[in-house]
Amino acid sequence: MHFRESMTIAEALRTHPDASLVLDSYGLTGCTRCGINQVETLAQAANSYGVPIDALLASLENLF
DSSP, rough: OOTTTTBBBBHHHHOOHHHHHHHHTTTTTHHHHHHGGTTBBBHHHHHHHHHHHHHHHHHHTTEE
8 A cells, every 4th residue: 555544645745746636636735735744644634624534545546
């Protein structure tokens, strides 16, 4: 698995060049451009926006 719920958004963005497109599709657009992405995890962002983490991770994994 390339993406983990414990990884920061910044790490996810470095993992695949299209990760921002997936995050945007879940309404996490601000997360990709905000300085907090260096410390906020995928799980924290998903929880803050009411996004099911399993669905988000599956969509990110589909990039590969």
